[in-house]
Amino acid sequence: MGRDLVKTAETIISVRGLAKRFGTKQIWTDLNLDVMRGEILAVVGGSGQGKSVLLRVITGLVQPDAGSIQIFGKDVNTLTAEETIDMESRWGVSFQDGALFSSLTVLQNIQVPMREHLDLPQAIMDELAFLKIAMVGLRPEAAHNYPSELSGGMRKRAGLARALSLDPEIVFLDEPTAGLDPIGASDFDNLIRKLQQTLGLTVYMVTHDLDSIFTVCDRVAVLADQTVVRTGPPEELRKKPDHPWIRDYFCGERARAATA
Amino acid sequence: MLKRDQGVVLPTSVKVPGFRVELEGTVFRLEATGSWTVHQATKLDSALKRLQVPIPPTPDFTGEMDVSNIAELDTAGAWLLQSTAERWRDTGLVTRFSGATKGFAILIEEVERRSQAEKPQTAGEGGVSRLFADLARTMAGVWQDARQMTGFLGAVTDTFGRIIKHPSRFRMLSFIHHVDHAGLRAVAIISLICLLIGAVVMQQAAVQLQAFGAEIFSVNMLGILALREVGVLLTAIMVAGRSASAFTAEIGSMKMREEIDAMRTLGIDPMETLVAPRILALIVALPLLTFIGDIMCLIGGGLMAIAYLGLDIATYVDVLHSVVDFRHFMAGMVKAPFAALIIGLVGCLEGLKVEGSADSLGFHVTSAVVKAIFLVIVFDAIFAMFLSAIGI
Numbered sequence: 001m002g003r004d005l006v007k008t009a010e011t012i013i014s015v016r017g018l019a020k021r022f023g024t025k026q027i028w029t030d031l032n033l034d035v036m037r038g039e040i041l042a043v044v045g046g047s048g049q050g051k052s053v054l055l056r057v058i059t060g061l062v063q064p065d066a067g068s069i070q071i072f073g074k075d076v077n078t079l080t081a082e083e084t085i086d087m088e089s090r091w092g093v094s095f096q097d098g099a100l101f102s103s104l105t106v107l108q109n110i111q112v113p114m115r116e117h118l119d120l121p122q123a124i125m126d127e128l129a130f131l132k133i134a135m136v137g138l139r140p141e142a143a144h145n146y147p148s149e150l151s152g153g154m155r156k157r158a159g160l161a162r163a164l165s166l167d168p169e170i171v172f173l174d175e176p177t178a179g180l181d182p183i184g185a186s187d188f189d190n191l192i193r194k195l196q197q198t199l200g201l202t203v204y205m206v207t208h209d210l211d212s213i214f215t216v217c218d219r220v221a222v223l224a225d226q227t228v229v230r231t232g233p234p235e236e237l238r239k240k241p242d243h244p245w246i247r248d249y250f251c252g253e254r255a256r257a258a259t260a
Numbered sequence: 261m262l263k264r265d266q267g268v269v270l271p272t273s274v275k276v277p278g279f280r281v282e283l284e285g286t287v288f289r290l291e292a293t294g295s296w297t298v299h300q301a302t303k304l305d306s307a308l309k310r311l312q313v314p315i316p317p318t319p320d321f322t323g324e325m326d327v328s329n330i331a332e333l334d335t336a337g338a339w340l341l342q343s344t345a346e347r348w349r350d351t352g353l354v355t356r357f358s359g360a361t362k363g364f365a366i367l368i369e370e371v372e373r374r375s376q377a378e379k380p381q382t383a384g385e386g387g388v389s390r391l392f393a394d395l396a397r398t399m400a401g402v403w404q405d406a407r408q409m410t411g412f413l414g415a416v417t418d419t420f421g422r423i424i425k426h427p428s429r430f431r432m433l434s435f436i437h438h439v440d441h442a443g444l445r446a447v448a449i450i451s452l453i454c455l456l457i458g459a460v461v462m463q464q465a466a467v468q469l470q471a472f473g474a475e476i477f478s479v480n481m482l483g484i485l486a487l488r489e490v491g492v493l494l495t496a497i498m499v500a501g502r503s504a505s506a507f508t509a510e511i512g513s514m515k516m517r518e519e520i521d522a523m524r525t526l527g528i529d530p531m532e533t534l535v536a537p538r539i540l541a542l543i544v545a546l547p548l549l550t551f552i553g554d555i556m557c558l559i560g561g562g563l564m565a566i567a568y569l570g571l572d573i574a575t576y577v578d579v580l581h582s583v584v585d586f587r588h589f590m591a592g593m594v595k596a597p598f599a600a601l602i603i604g605l606v607g608c609l610e611g612l613k614v615e616g617s618a619d620s621l622g623f624h625v626t627s628a629v630v631k632a633i634f635l636v637i638v639f640d641a642i643f644a645m646f647l648s649a650i651g652i
Contacts, residue, residue: 131339148620199262
């Protein structure tokens with residue numbers, strides 16, 4: 001429903017000819033990837049294929065050796081410092097373990113981007129932060145807890161709430177369901193789907209979780225052989241696995257269980 | 261942020277947010293326009309607050325939030341509309357939304373559902389009661405600290421007892437590492453400080469005593485002071501600053517990353533592996549450092565005596581020899597292992613008290629240094645009174 005509504009062919013992130021080398025290890029040569037507005041894209045690949053590095057390169061945390069990245073139609077390498085900050089407030093990143101600031105409560109963590117980028121009265125910030133807390137499915141009592149007092153799943157949700165603080169257009173998720181029990185993981189999948197529909201988000205997630213791929217993702221990009229070897233809907237990749245890694249991944253024991 | 265029409269790039273004029281309220285028949289209509297996003301929330305909020313809530317003259321009047329001219333909407337905008345609608349409803353006006361696209365409707369409904377959750381308040385206290393509460397907490401904290409410290413001393417003693425029974429369980433490598441770090445590497449800085457303070461004490465004493473023609477007695481003063489108090493105190497304070505903080509930071513960061521819990525589950529006793537070698541290393545290193553500190557104090561004083569009083573080395577050593585007794589040296593030296601025990605206990609205990617956050621680590625490192633220095637000085641004062649009472 002809402003998903004179809006916002007899904008258009010507009011390319012929101014476009015990566016061209018990316019190359020990166022760490023020491024003697026070449027991570028990618030000539031990597032190309034497009035992310036469409038309003039879709040949920042999963043990036044999968046074996047260990048050491050640079051899934052997390054790609055997320056970091058796109059969000060500007062790591063510099064690539066070669067290649068260009070366009071987000072919202074602008075080349076991120078040619079931006080001024082001001083434009084970069086403006087662009088950063090249009091996306092949110094949720095790290096694996098939440099990466100919450102340990103000296104702040106959940107409520108304060110969510111308000112950090114608002115304080116930094118906007119000039120809002122405290123009352124509104126409180127209201128909005130409580131709203132985000134409710135939207136990611138945390139109990140309101142968690143608002144005044146410190147990150148060390150939360151469970152792993154709650155930290156992930158709080159990290160997501162902080163990423164959503166400014167109603168970004170793109171959300172990057174690094175292994176959102178890793179370390180969660182199956183029920184928690186499936187709750188999180190539904191949450192991502194629900195938020196994507198409600199807020200019209202574009203979701204870029206790095207994941208290993210076959211269940212999340214088959215339940216929420218619109219498209220999958222497979223990293224292998226130092227590039228993106230295939231992109232497409234998960235069902236399509238499962239039916240036509242024309243790459244050995246994709247065959248192992250989508251047609252193995254676990255994939256059969258996930259799609260059964 | 262949701263746009264009404266995804267494909268269109270909006271001109272700036274359409275983005276300016278605004279609203280107006282009009283009465284049409286029996287319908288109060290709020291017509292919102294432009295871009296209702298978090299960036300505009302402050303302006304919109306104060307304007308909406310100024311807006312008078314319409315009071316329905318008869319029950320058949322209704323309210324309507326017309327969003328059909330909103331170009332962009334996000335959570336903040338939806339919340340502003342929603343809370344305005346809520347205020348209208350409070351006066352008995354049945355208020356509904358109109359003109360929402362599918363996306364807008366989902367967002368508005370979600371915000372409406374979520375904003376009804378109870379918000380827990382942090383318990384607020386008044387200024388005075390908070391002051392008293394703080395005082396009470398601090399006093400309770402002092403008592404708590406004393407209890408924990410005593411308990412920890414017991415645990416450490418117990419550990420040493422076990423190590424004596426099974427000497428093979430003593431971590432020799434770790435012990436040597438800490439003697440190196442807390443002892444050997446502190447030699448330079450402690451020597452320098454003691455040399456300087458020795459010289460300063462000598463110079464000050466000489467200036468005061470010169471008025472009575474008794475400047476030679478400044479050597480007595482320096483000799484006694486350096487051996488009984490200054491050498492050991494300076495060394496202990498320096499070690500408290502260097503090593504208590506290091507112990508807390510090392511053990512604390514292991515605690516933060518659950519390494520200590522991991523050790524326990526592997527059947528390794530952290531008291532044996534982490535605490536005992538550190539405390540024992542300090543007990544060995546601090547007396548040695550104190551000896552060096554004493555000597556450097558005397559050398560500093562001597563240099564000053566030669567430069568300022570014009571004594572020659574032989575006279576200085578002679579006077580020193582006639583004044584200073586072995587008991588004076590011992591009165592200082594006997595305090596060193598006890599100071600070491602205090603510093604080691606405080607440093608390790610604070611480390612074990614660290615909890616999950618980076619804040620907590622910083623807090624405990626600071627408190628380790630402050631407590632270690634404070635306790636060393638208190639205990640030095642007690643020793644000074646005790647030793648003079650028994651005539652040493």
